[in-house]
Amino acid sequence: MTSPGDALPLGRRALMAGVAGSVGAVALSTGTAQAQPGAPEAAKRRYPENWPAQEPYGRADAREELWPRDDNSFVLPLELRPRDEELGRVWMRDTYVNCFEVDGRPLYVATGTTRVPGLTAAGPWNDGIFVWTARSLHGPWKLADTTKIRPDAERGKVWSPEFVGENRPGRTVVAPWQEYWYDDGQFGKRGNAWAPELHYFRGKWYLVACMGDHSVKVGSFVLVSEGGVEGPYRLIEGNYDKPFGESFIGGPSWIKPGAYFHIDGSIYTEGKDAWLVLHNHLYAKFRPDMEDIEPATNLPLFQQKPYTPEPYLEGAYVFRHGGKYYLLHAAWDRTSIDAYGSPRYAYEAGAAGRTQYQYDVIVAVADRFEGPYSERWTAGVGAGHNNFFEDRDGELWATFFRNPAAGYWADPSRVDDAAVPGVVRVEWTGPKGNRLYVKR
Template identity: 30%
Template sequence: MMMTNNLRLPQLLEPLFDYPIRDTSICLGDDGYYYLTGTTGAPDWWAVTGDIQVWKSVDLIQWSPVITEPRRRSIVWNVDRDGTWQKETGLRDGVPFRPLWAPEIHSIKGTFWLTYSIPRLGNGLLKSISGRAEGPYVDAIAVNSPLSPHIDASLFEDDDGAVYFLCDNGKIARMNEDMTGLAEELRLLCPANAEHVGFEGTFLFKALGRYHLAGAEFIDGDYHCFVASSEHVYGPYGDRYLAVPYGGHNMFFQDKDGQWWSTFFGNDSNAPFRERPAILKVEFDEDLRIRPAVILSDQD
């Protein structure tokens, strides 16, 4: 049983399927399917990669690629095939370096969007021009350049239809109406008790009338998900707290019945498994703090 600060992960937490994926992202589409993506390309995801792959499921149990053509293998977009500014390959420690990290899939404004980052080059945003998760996808940004120079991009749609771009360690900016660029400068959302909610893996969602800002942070070598909450999108945000142990660089989504879930992938040796896509139910305590749905009791 994985336990941290009286939080524990479900005893039966297992991968959704056996395929190397980091930074798991899931959304529910208007068509009733769940869609999953994340960092792929093992073992080269610390060197040079270029694919964005997407899977789908009607029940969060059985998953299949959205594209089944043998050579494409669920790949909906590729840097070398479809990219422009993303193709530049630099060097890190004397070896080629151009990974594609942490794509997220979002269903917004009647179509699907993919955020992603190319370290040292910046964030990108892709739009499905078919309205389907399999694409084809085109660069959504009006200028042929990154949306920001940072890593770990995400999107959040508020109740009024405004869409916000997030990245890095909690930076946020509202997008313009057609989502072709930012309508304002990025600003950093900070919890009351720390300089950031997490140093990477930022994600924002709204539940029970509050905005919940998540981020990933290493604590003693373990990769955790921390969350801070606010009544307003730009804050002020309260204290950050540990929400999902060993669940760093996750995101949260609701299923068809309204149940909240966290994604998971397992980064370190104390996680129940490593670099495989997974989900776990979460709930809100009496202070509206997020925690795994299975809680350690005083008798345990």
């Protein structure tokens, strides 16, 4: 999420609470009709309607209107690396895109989880984090120019466990817990970075990411650039010894006790302040120097209305629009057959008769960052583990990647079209509805 200070100047069809003229402009961007002249500004546009909540709470909305489609979305034409030539596009999970004003001009950034040649996924190891930039959402998208920093390294790679040799006294690029390692033969080489995000805050670039399930320690960390978006990046002080937060028992069986922390870290900024957001519903405020969070442990929780029972959620992200706070989570929609023989869709834990279908984005809204948040709704089918952002013209978008791990996009007939850097238009239901949906 970008704060008003980091994003493009307000007034370009961007909506903030109490800015009546902007209300009309954002409504126009959704293609809605204009009211009669002389009507109050906020009433001049008709907003899309909220769909009724799925009952009981926790049911998923699987209607195709909420899918990224050819008429509301596209895959970013990212510059290919040599490894991408055979596939003809970039293989990417956890797609992240945003737009910032830098030196008076809009700059779009894109990043995500990628894999190395020869592997079918981003584990048990990958080779770090790549960044692409563009002046328009439609491109051209170019790899960040890292050649002056590392002339002999692959262009666009801004951080990797491979860069451990760049550590110097007082400057850590790769901490010991982020280095590659080798197990007893179960996986061999291990260590992978997941779900990166880029944020431009107070004139500096921050990259938040996560060391994945095959790492020495699994959890979120932050890098700060000592130059431009291309780096060079170093690790902040709070992550020298471990990821953010406290360790707990969790994750796959091969993760050693004490090695699992909170994954999928995100950053939310507003004004001169910044917060860390973690996937297990936690948050913490960054110190003014952005070198650590406070408190470092016993982090507070968002005030949410959980499902009963609450399934496993991940990919938490906070986005502000219209003076409201939107909390995003990724959840698997599992299908089953109800007592009448009809399909049933719900966000619930795996059980007999429950089949993973789509990896959705579910959203709740609040008046305050910490909550309390409303009941959640399905904002996009198959668009889980994403972010919302505003483009240079104030139009709203979400990212998606089509999760190939299970469900719909794991089907052999579709898997070649999965793991993509996709973006889809988002619509807002106005100051009374206060919901965000994939453009229906």
